[in-house]
Amino acid sequence: MVAKTPYTDHSTFPDPVYKDTVLGPLFDGARDHFAHDFQRIDRAHLVMLREQKILSDDQAGKIAKALLAIEQEIDPATLVYTGEVEDFFFLIEKELKARLGADLGGRLHTARSRNDIDHTLFKLQLRAKITGLLGKILTLLETAINKAEAEKDTLIVAYTHGQPAQPTSFGHYLGALIEVLLRDAKRLLDALATVNLSPMGAAAITTSGFNIDRHRMAELLGFNAPLRNSYSCIAAIDYVSGTYGAMELLFLHLGRPIQDFQFWSSFEVGQLYVPNALVQISSIMPQKRNPVPIEHMRLLASQTFARARGMIEIMHNTPFTDMNDSEGETQAFGYQAFATAGRVIDLMTSFVSAITINDDKVSENIRKSCITITELADDLVRNEELSFREAHEIAAHVAKTIVAMNGDLTIDGYAPFKQAFAQSTGRETKMDAERFAIVVSARHFVAVRDRFGGPGDTAITGALACYRDDVSSLRAGLSACSERAASADNLLQSEFNALPGASA
CATH class of the missing domain: 1.20.200.10 (Fumarase/aspartase (Central domain))
Structure with missing residues (x-):
């Protein structure tokens, strides 16, 4: 009985499972996505090799003619992977060698790699x-x-x-x-x-x-x-x-x-x-x-x-x-x-x-939510010389009152504001009802925020x-x-x- 060595290998490429699970899908991907760009790279590389005198004019001309023939005769969309070559690149090289012979057909790959x-x-x-x-x-x-x-x-x-x-x-x-x-x-x-x-x-x-x-x-x-x-x-x-x-x-x-x-x-x-x-x-x-x-x-x-x-x-x-x-x-x-x-x-x-x-x-949502009330607090700081915290507390009282009554801040807010202001400061506000309605309006709120990055018109x-x-x-x-x-x-x-x- 002849002993087998671990180096004995009678298998042939490609393994059928490897072909179906890896090589075939890779070939299909190259065919579907890269066929045209393969042509561009081959053409550019050929032009460069000739310009650098790595290939002669005669060699470059014959390879160019073969590349054109391959492009005209083979529609990449019709190609099916058979396992005869490893991948799409070797298929093109195989076609070049078939037309030009192994020596000239293999020269396009000079100085490049997959x-x-x-x-x-x-x-x-x-x-x-x-x-x-x-x-x-x-x-x-x-x-x-x-x-x-x-x-x-x-x-x-x-x-x-x-x-x-x-x-x-x-x-x-x-x-x-x-x-x-x-x-x-x-x-x-x-x-x-x-x-x-x-x-x-x-x-x-x-x-x-x-x-x-x-x-x-x-x-x-x-x-x-x-x-x-x-x-x-x-x-x-x-x-x-x-x-x-x-x-x-x-x-x-x-x-x-x-x-x-x-x-x-x-x-x-x-x-x-x-x-x-x-x-x-x-x-x-x-x-x-x-x-x-x-x-x-x-x-x-x-x-x-x-x-x-x-x-x-x-x-x-x-x-x-x-x-x-x-x-x-x-x-x-x-x-x-x-x-x-x-x-x-x-x-x-x-x-x-x-x-x-x-x-x-x-x-309606602005009315129900009193979302302009921040500007009332800001205005009190600017024009009534209050601290922001005191102004904020007055404004908060007004907002809670209006929300509780399902009211309209511009229409119903002045009376509770006037009362809250007097209770907090011990004096009467300088703001009248007309001015109050403007201050708490949404248009005014946006307009006065005309700082860099704000919603005001200039900004x-x-x-x-x-x-x-x-x-x-x-x-x-x-x-x-x-x-x-x-x-x-x-x-x-x-x-x-x-x-x-x-x-x-």
Whole structure:
């Protein structure tokens, strides 16, 4: 009996289970998401190798002709993984070798690796997805600014701890939302700057002994520049975590005003009116007006948040090296976050444009809640020379009295105020009933709060102008990225077409 050694291995690649559970899905992902970008990288690398005289004109021309033939004859959408090659990259190389022979067909891969190719593919996809999402966010910002401009004099009840607190304007509320969105958009634009650094030329880890031109590769693919450290190109995944971290924060923050919209549109509060186009009915209760788009915004925002958080958790505790954890299937998982993100932003843009404030309900809620009473205390400090604490106690007594009688502060509040003032100070107030009605009115409350950041006319007008400037700056940054990518596509097409054989 012949003893078996542990080195005897008659298995053949790929193991069928490995093929079905890993290699097949990875191939499908590359086919579905990266086929076009594979072509761009091959073309750019070929142009660079020829310019650097690593390939001759004749070699480059023949490879260019073969690449064109592959693009024209093979529709990636029809490809099915068979296991004959390891992955999508080797399929293309196999096709090149079949047309050109093993020697020439293998020369396109000079001075590069699947490592730098993969991260370049991922960055090209992320760049397109981030720019698309940022475009939608800027449209939402512009819509919100226009709405805030139109509603800067529209009163609402502002709530703290779920209770009526003070009057402000809908424009002022939207300004707060706009400021958060602006910061979130800036974070996403910062993430885009990291994405827009090219890994090409890093090869496996340490670049190459060939005289490659990494800056030229970055230019041909529309990146701002090469990412400097080659180890970083294949190991640093902060372009992934930075992107999805920014998305996670964005949709965490968006969920909060969505919650407010749900609360404001309730029957009991009723200060937000959602038009019929965004309302569904009950199948059994005829009286119901259900603003379910709000729920869908909340749902989709939560799904986006969870998927973005999931991407960061996948990256957690992974080694600082090239590894599959950050690659094909993970990238495809992240794209689901962009899909739901775009739906939320589009829906919120339409929603913000359509909603209005129910002025009658706001007036009634202001009347019932006495939320202008803070200004009475402030006025007593300014004009009656009381301490704020004493003024606060007088105002509190008036508010309790009016709420208990279900009265109207502007109409019914002067008598209890006059009495409380005299009891507290031992003198008569200088304020008459007419002046009292003005001081405790919601319009006056908002108007006198014209400090920097407040809802008063000068403050909110200045803020809206600043927001428009910020959006213009963000749009300029986004446009520069998009224009660079488009120019690079034209440049790459031109340089590739100039190769001998490329147009033959």
